[in-house]
Amino acid sequence: MFYDKNKIGESIKIQRIARGWTQNQLSERSGIGLRSIQRIENGEVNARSYTLTKLQEELDIRFDETHALVINQEPDFTIQSIFSNRTQKILMSYSTGFIIAIVSGIFLVRSATFPETNFELFALVCSLISVYSAILLYIWRKSK
Template identity: 30%
Template sequence: MKQPELGKKILELRKSKGFTQEELVEKCNINVRTIQRIEAGDVTPRSFTVKTILEALGVDTGIFFDSSIHEEEKVELSENDKTTLRVSWISGIFVAVFSSIGMIVELAATFSHNDGSMLIPTLLWSIPFLISLFFFLRGYHRVGKLFDNTTLVSATYIYFIMEVVITLITLGLVIYEVDEHSGVILPGIAIAMLFGISELILGIGILRLKDRFGSLAQVIGIIKVVLGVMLITVLLAPFAAFFVIPVLILEVILLYNILQKYTN
């Protein structure tokens, strides 16, 4: 159990026993200020400290931690939640496909001769890509809501907005005349940095799911954070591009696993 839930639980147990904080201090020999900060959720105590407090309250530590684990796991998905996650992971497959196509289109648009030939291909790619991305990110947004992961919730908004901006920049390169070489440098840097920020923040949000969904969420989170940093540096962006699709596939698998975990 993590803070602030741990502090609230200890506070409830102390009051149920009729102890004041000072009386609890006498029983467990822990500084009163420490007890206050634990109950307020300001600090995360060591397991030894929690065990000492529980023993002073006459609570079986094994039963306490087992029930805490079950409480954290106890999340029920509504039919609407399940539908959202189901649509999300399927949409993620389309995002992976359109992302592969998009890399080629964006590269061609960046170095095109501004004869308008890339406008239709760019529109045909960008519109279905953004639609698929919306439904894909909606799944992570729902997961963030379900598990009180505000970072993940915020990251989904930021990611989608950044992708819209990147798409507009790409369309701008197709529509307006720019110098074939110098005119694409700044837009290219902007695209890499915007995408990098998106990956970094979403990676942090997914990384925060590791306690519930294990190593897969941890691996995805770490890779996306590293990718984000590489893209933001711009110089390492070409190398990062090789990992975008593989990690996207892992994200789809993670959403599928979350759905299965709370469906079965």
């Protein structure tokens, strides 16, 4: 099996350090000799498949075809969506404002007697702004 031993070694070292483990702790946890781990991390050897598999399992990582590190995680469907979270929030903000404008416009056009005074129209506009602001606050404060 051919792979870039320097990339693999560096990735293993980075993940080990990120977990706060020493090489000795990784050796004990994985059952791989300390000297083997040192040589793999330094890019001195091409590790056997079994050794790499044990280290990947212990560090909960894997490598793709380009030998780039892929950290194993539970799938996060919010991240994998078509749009980013920010894009979704922007679209929801605009569509909510558009819907409020259309519904209030229809109400005003269909109502024969409303608004009778400028104050009633002002109160309606203030109410719509308050409702829209509350909706925007909910959309943008919602957890990421």
